Amino acid sequence: MANLTLVQAINLALIQEMERDDRVIILGEDVGPNGGVFRVTEGLHKRFGDKRVVDSPLAESGIIGTSIGLAMGGLRPIPEIQFEGFLGPAYDQICTHAARMRTRTRGGLTVPMTLRVPVGGGIHAPELHSDSPEAIYSHNPGLKVVMPSSPYDAKGLLISAIRDPDPVIFFEPKRIYRAFREEVPEDEYTVPIGKARVVREGSEVTMISWGASVIHCMNAIEASGRDIELIDLRTINPLDYETVMTSVCKTGRAIIVHEAPLTCGIGAELSARIMESCFLQLEAPVQRVAGFDVIMPYYKLELDYLPDTERIGKAINEIVAY
Amino acid sequence: MPVSKVYETSIDRLSILEPDGTFDESLGKGVIPDGDAVKLYEHIMLCRKFDEIAFKLQRSGRMGTYPENRGQEATSLGAAYALESKDWLVTCYRENAGLFWRGLPMEKILLHWMGDERGNQIDSELRVTPLAIPIGTQMLHAVGLAWAYKYQDSSSVSCTFFGDGATSEGDFHEAMNFAANLDIPTLFFCQNNGWAISVPTSIQCSADVLAQRAVAYGMKTIQVDGNDIFAVVKAVRDAAAYMRETSKPAFIEATTYRLGDHTTADDARRYRDAEEVEEWQGRDPVIRLRKYLEQRDLWNQSKQDEMEARAEKTVAEVVKNAEGIEPPVTEDMFDSMYASIPENLKTQRRTLRTSSLGQDPSQLPVRDTART
Ligand SMILES: Cc1ncc(C[n+]2csc(CCOP(=O)(O)OP(=O)(O)O)c2C)c(N)n1
Ligand SMILES: [Mg+2]
Numbered sequence: 001m002a003n004l005t006l007v008q009a010i011n012l013a014l015i016q017e018m019e020r021d022d023r024v025i026i027l028g029e030d031v032g033p034n035g036g037v038f039r040v041t042e043g044l045h046k047r048f049g050d051k052r053v054v055d056s057p058l059a060e061s062g063i064i065g066t067s068i069g070l071a072m073g074g075l076r077p078i079p080e081i082q083f084e085g086f087l088g089p090a091y092d093q094i095c096t097h098a099a100r101m102r103t104r105t106r107g108g109l110t111v112p113m114t115l116r117v118p119v120g121g122g123i124h125a126p127e128l129h130s131d132s133p134e135a136i137y138s139h140n141p142g143l144k145v146v147m148p149s150s151p152y153d154a155k156g157l158l159i160s161a162i163r164d165p166d167p168v169i170f171f172e173p174k175r176i177y178r179a180f181r182e183e184v185p186e187d188e189y190t191v192p193i194g195k196a197r198v199v200r201e202g203s204e205v206t207m208i209s210w211g212a213s214v215i216h217c218m219n220a221i222e223a224s225g226r227d228i229e230l231i232d233l234r235t236i237n238p239l240d241y242e243t244v245m246t247s248v249c250k251t252g253r254a255i256i257v258h259e260a261p262l263t264c265g266i267g268a269e270l271s272a273r274i275m276e277s278c279f280l281q282l283e284a285p286v287q288r289v290a291g292f293d294v295i296m297p298y299y300k301l302e303l304d305y306l307p308d309t310e311r312i313g314k315a316i317n318e319i320v321a322y
Numbered sequence: 323m324p325v326s327k328v329y330e331t332s333i334d335r336l337s338i339l340e341p342d343g344t345f346d347e348s349l350g351k352g353v354i355p356d357g358d359a360v361k362l363y364e365h366i367m368l369c370r371k372f373d374e375i376a377f378k379l380q381r382s383g384r385m386g387t388y389p390e391n392r393g394q395e396a397t398s399l400g401a402a403y404a405l406e407s408k409d410w411l412v413t414c415y416r417e418n419a420g421l422f423w424r425g426l427p428m429e430k431i432l433l434h435w436m437g438d439e440r441g442n443q444i445d446s447e448l449r450v451t452p453l454a455i456p457i458g459t460q461m462l463h464a465v466g467l468a469w470a471y472k473y474q475d476s477s478s479v480s481c482t483f484f485g486d487g488a489t490s491e492g493d494f495h496e497a498m499n500f501a502a503n504l505d506i507p508t509l510f511f512c513q514n515n516g517w518a519i520s521v522p523t524s525i526q527c528s529a530d531v532l533a534q535r536a537v538a539y540g541m542k543t544i545q546v547d548g549n550d551i552f553a554v555v556k557a558v559r560d561a562a563a564y565m566r567e568t569s570k571p572a573f574i575e576a577t578t579y580r581l582g583d584h585t586t587a588d589d590a591r592r593y594r595d596a597e598e599v600e601e602w603q604g605r606d607p608v609i610r611l612r613k614y615l616e617q618r619d620l621w622n623q624s625k626q627d628e629m630e631a632r633a634e635k636t637v638a639e640v641v642k643n644a645e646g647i648e649p650p651v652t653e654d655m656f657d658s659m660y661a662s663i664p665e666n667l668k669t670q671r672r673t674l675r676t677s678s679l680g681q682d683p684s685q686l687p688v689r690d691t692a693r694t
Contacts, residue, residue, distance in 0.1 A: 032521075034519065037587070055525055089491065113487055125387065181454075287678065297654075300436065301437075318677070
């Protein structure tokens with residue numbers, strides 16, 4: 001066991017998978033000698049060399065497009081996009097090709113690639129360094145979308161993603177890159193894609209979240225003194241409805257918390273599914289605590305935008321009082 | 323003759339004021355009148371002071387990430403000086419000197435990096451676009467802007483600034499291709515500083531000189547010493563005259579260097595040698611311009627001292643203004659979303675403090691009414 005931050009856990013997973021499988025290569029902007037702008041690939045260039053840790057030209061579409069080719073050619077590329085806000089130029093390659101290649105060729109050509117992207121707000125960064133686009137990519141069938149909220153899950157999920165036969169977008173909540181440490185096994189292990197985690201059991205309300213928001217949920221739950229079950233989705237697509245529905249049917253109340261804007265967020269899909277599966281058990285309308293339907297503001301207002309302990313606390317009061 | 327040459331070309335490099343102060347009279351005469359040369363020098367020194375203070379603000383937690391401009395001032399300043407106020411400047415994020423010359427209030431740039439959109443609330447008469455954070459995206463806008471003025475029979479042109487790294491983005495190539503093939507008078511001004519964060523230019527471009535990219539699009543081009551403000555001014559002036567006459571685009575590659583880190587979040591020592599930095603310190607645009615002025619008795623130490631004191635005061639005032647502004651209110655994030663705010667957003671705006679999710683609690687059904 002080692003006491004690691006999220007960054008260190010991801011770094012360790014990358015090292016172990018690269019050692020285990022020489023088809024695994026890393027490419028992206030500044031991932032080489034500089035170790036990535038968040039130092040996630042620190043030391044990898046030195047350890048594995050130019051051939052496997054590649055500083056690419058500054059072109060997101062190029063990074064993903066060539067990763068698709070690398071993957072179809074038998075490798076296991078791990079492209080990095082420096083910030084979620086710069087996925088834009090790569091959107092075309094991700095959604096028109098990575099997501100579609102398997103079904104387009106009826107299994108003839110596949111894209112086993114793991115796209116790593118720092119995500120989310122809260123670090124006082126400039127524009128386009130703080131967004132939460134997970135719903136956009138979950139709306140595109142053919143992609144798997146993962147977002148860990150702890151070092152342990154990050155390592156296990158990343159290893160699963162790298163070994164997965166399909167394209168996985170691995171969102172790394174940058175707000176908690178170094179926020180806390182956790183015991184992480186030094187040996188390799190996997191956390192399955194598509195399986196949520198019950199962080200805390202409870203009977204009164206089910207709270208569902210993912211990424212950096214999970215910590216705010218935990219704090220709000222503790223502050224409320226209520227008996228609330230907290231579920232960390234870990235994988236956003238495919239979503240683990242079984243764990244969610246089992247919990248909501250038990251508690252009869254659900255609160256969904258996410259950083260992304262309310263409209264067409266993952267909360268909307270979850271809420272509809274809960275209504276379909278738990279209609280008779282529901283004691284209150286499903287509640288969502290989300291970003292407002294505005295462009296993520298520059299950082300002076302980012303904390304006003306992001307769901308925080310106070311807003312989540314309000315939702316708890318509202319749903320219990322209903 | 324089965325094999326024949328179908329194309330051959332060469333690219334000129336222009337330099338007028340050498341790092342040691344040597345000045346090429348035949349090329350440089352009349353490019354910048356003495357009075358203006360002094361003003362430009364003072365302006366760069368003011369920008370340096372601004373840079374220094376901005377860096378300190380970041381380090382002391384009073385401002386977010388900031389990209390130092392130090393070393394690159396002559397590029398955007400030379401261009402802004404050579405162009406006319408009717409021409410658009412479509413910048414990246416290391417062009418403070420040009421933007422301030424055009425008239426952008428200095429506190430706007432501080433506000434931007436202080437995480438405040440009001441830093442981008444720019445008088446449209448200035449004809450500058452906000453700092454472009456997503457690399458390589460703004461050149462297309464410059465083409466559209468110049469196109470709009472051409473459409474309206476105006477002689478305004480646009481000038482867009484970008485780095486060596488940006489020339490790898492697809493949008494850059496699309497912008498070049500549009501401008502060249504549709505005859506749009508946009509000046510593509512590449513600030514080749516050798517690095518895109520930690521990635522050297524050799525990863526972005528394998529041609530001997532970056533300006534060859536322009537040749538591939540059939541565009542007029544020249545390389546200039548970007549730390550030589552005389553060369554920059556002459557090249558931009560020539561390009562602007564050509565563009566106004568022909569309505570065609572042009573490309574300038576200015577070789578330069580950022581003397582600081584990429585931004586305050588970067589540590590350039592991780593990827594570049596101290597010797598390289600030292601070498602470029604000797605090519606600093608400020609040192610040679612001061613030599614030029616001193617050789618002509620246009621400048622001396624007492625002027626320098628006086629000017630530095632003035633710059634210090636100006637920047638202190640700018641910081642005071644930027645920090646003294648009322649903090650934005652939460653509602654601000656809604657107010658510029660659309661020309662008129664849709665109803666659902668109005669509701670979120672109104673109830674953001676009273677409800678968990680920004681919905682109007684009075685719209686939520688309560689159990690009694692819901693079941694009847
Ligand atoms: C589309 C996009 N991708 C990545 C980034 C992250 N990033 C910011 S600056 C930079 C390097 C830019 O290099 P260059 O174009 O040479 O400009 P310079 O800063 O050297 O002037 C990168 C990769 C970004 N801002 N936008
Ligand atoms: Mg550069």
